[in-house]
Amino acid sequence: MSMPKIPKEKHRPDLDDTIIDLLESIALEEIALSHLINAEAENLQAFVGKDLDFPSNPSNSDILRFNVTVLRLMETLMFKELFLLRKLETVSQIGMQVDFEE
């Protein structure tokens, strides 16, 4: 049994294009993460209020719960960052392998 042969098509990207797409996807994902962090900063700003007066009148436990939510989001972003690093390493490795073979 042989490996399947994928027929050539007009708009199918080659390996270089694929590597570029992957690298760009990493950059775009990271930009999306930076938007999330900015949104969380705005969330903090809204919670605290313009005049530091906590407009939603939260109780102490509300404040602690809010703090936990903020930290959880940051932890999730940390894991996402680790995944992006792994993706970048893999893509670079493929790129270097191609260079070496050429």
Place this chain on the structure above:
Amino acid sequence: MKRKLERSPFLLMESTLKMKKAIYTFLKEYQRFLRSLGRQERLQGALAPSFSRLLFTLRIIQQTQFQKNRMIRLLAARDMQQSAALKRFFEEEQRVERQISSTLREIQKYLSGDIPTPSPPWLLSQVLIKNS
């Protein structure tokens, strides 16, 4: 037109820079949040341990970005012309990094020095019993 691989490190560098700036904005707001709690020492005391967790999270993000920068440098090494532009990016990145570090130091100082840790709950109950 054939796309150029050399453009990718620029995009990656830009996204890293955006991420760092967002972290700095977030930290500034977090600092404001802590300061706004003012005289509520018990609340400040309860938030202090969670800040060390946030610090740990940020350290990992920093380390991840450091590794990523190494990869970007490798990718950029293919084209020497890019080096000057990338140098500017790295300088800007270092500037934001310094701002982040100084904000973190300020928050740490605020949490550890200026605000006393709350009394343990058993002590509070003793006082309540005594008063009643």
